[in-house]
Amino acid sequence: MTMIAFREALNQAMSEEMERDSNVFIMGEEVAQYQGAYKVSQGMLQKFGEKRVIDTPITEAGFAGLGIGAAMIGLRPIVEMMTWNFAILAFDQLFNNAAKIRYMSGGQFKVPIVVRGPSGAAHALGAQHSQSFESMLAHIPGLIVIAPSTPADGKGLLKSAIRDDNPVMFMESEMMYGQKGEVPDGEYVTPIGVGDVKREGKDVTIIAWSKMIHVALAAAEQLANEGVETEVIDPRTIRPLDETMILDSVKKTNRCVIVEEAWPFASTGKEIASRIYTKAFDFLDAPIEHVNGADVPMPYAHNLEKLMLPSIPRVVDAVKKVLYR
């Protein structure tokens, strides 16, 4: 095991896969000469050269679509979106082309592309730069959606994503790029669609992913001081979802809180809750509680931004509510 930052883990994943397979390349805004807007691709231009580490103009729809076309004939593009907020411009390409070409062609083509970048709020970036789109992406059949929470998961899942023959949407976090964690030495991959128990407990289950895992773990720590044993589980992949892990945990604890940064309406959390209600209804001792970003665009003002986002106290309160405390 080695302690490395999230951005470095992602860099290792991409570099290792590029060494393994010459059809893998990365393109995006500022990925090459500038060494990455958030330094995720640092050093890759020097290592792999201009043919495989490519700066694009600010043309998200164009280069996403170009990547999809290249993937149709066997290349394995990694398309970096400076943030997912800008990827909205490419949603037509992702939704109408990447997600559907396999199906529309009756299985003749596959689109092994990875689209990756930071998602969600950072700090005071305002309404247009602070959005979480995993629920929206996961709504589209044909897309795989991954949102890891640790450097180790990030590395293993990104390697799987690059090797996967489906279009994979990979959501990172600006706030987590500097976060360090233990990463296994040597070659490993983390399977897509398999979740991970981040903390074991018997009293209540918190389901979270990406940045929110860290809010959930901090809340669990605080609850431990009050004698509550919280289980924190991380699906890691939003679609396909590790339903088995979720149902097993809820059947054990009988209480569940779902924490997500995204807006509450038609969210991933609601999808998870629906599956629990349908398949483990009799095991629940309380209705599921949701902690979401407030149902508003992100305000700039610091005090309101803090109110908008899920916080440790809000998660603690939600846990107490399902425990009837």
Next chain:
Amino acid sequence: MATVLSMKEPKEIKKLRWKDLGLSHSQLVDFYKRMLLIRRFEERAAQEYGKSKIGGFCHLYIGQEAVGVGAIEALRDDDYIFSAYRDHGHALARGMDPKSIMAELFGKFTGCSKGMGGSMHMFDVTRNFMGGYGIVGGHIPLAAGTAFGSKYLGKDSVTVCFFGEAAANQGVFHETLNLAALWKLPVVFICENNRYGMGTAVERAHAVWDIYQKASAYDMARGWFDGMDVIESYRAVKEAVDHARKSNEPTLLEARTYRFRGHSMSDPIHGHYRTKEEVEEQKKSDPIPRFAEELLHAGIVTQAAIDEMEAEIKDVVNEAVDFADRSPEPPPEFLYENVYV
């Protein structure tokens, strides 16, 4: 064929100075003062950013002041303005209260967007300042929309839209140019070509480096001007705006300019994409001292008057910071206001 404006070809540009443009001395002094205000305001904003009074992305306009000031001086009060995220300069040039802009940067309720927008999203409905926008190129069609609206409503307001050269690669830029040309909309697109889209030089991102030439695909009037010269900026924009008002025809103008600071507060001034020497060389054409010299030389102002303006602007900026500091944050319940009407 699109109407040929005098700025259509670079070599045709005539160096008209103020006399030919009918500008009064007090107008010229005002040009200077506005540029200086923007410069000093943003220098202070950078300091306040360093103290964490301002958060998030903060894109300074330093170096480009002549474009915004010259262009906006050529507008009427009932004309519309759209900006991108590098919008403080445009807001100040439009005469928005420095206090309300600083308060917005501080995320205060007295800000021009009530603290909800921040650096990238300054709005002022009373001045037809239609906002700053954060998605590169995303606001360009909105400008065609207000131009469409003016025409529809039988008004002769013109819309001006500022954006960077990198935005001119986005699909929506081309879609909008086509619509504006096809439907003859009174809009002037002002591309502020500061040579870099973040860390990417024009030459590395554009197949055609003369941005204004992109309008030729739509048979649209076009031209470029020296964006480090406030008079040139005024002249070119005035001509395009007058043309739009008279004939409902759009123009694409390219302002050749340069930003002296990093792309945003988190980007160093020089580094992976440009050298210190290049920046220093460019600073020789700093629009503010350049214009001061011209005014002094022509005897329009004295050095004493210029010093006085400095002092006056210093007070204005101090007041703006004090005001922002003292202002309240938006109340918690405001989080849920204005999601819908």
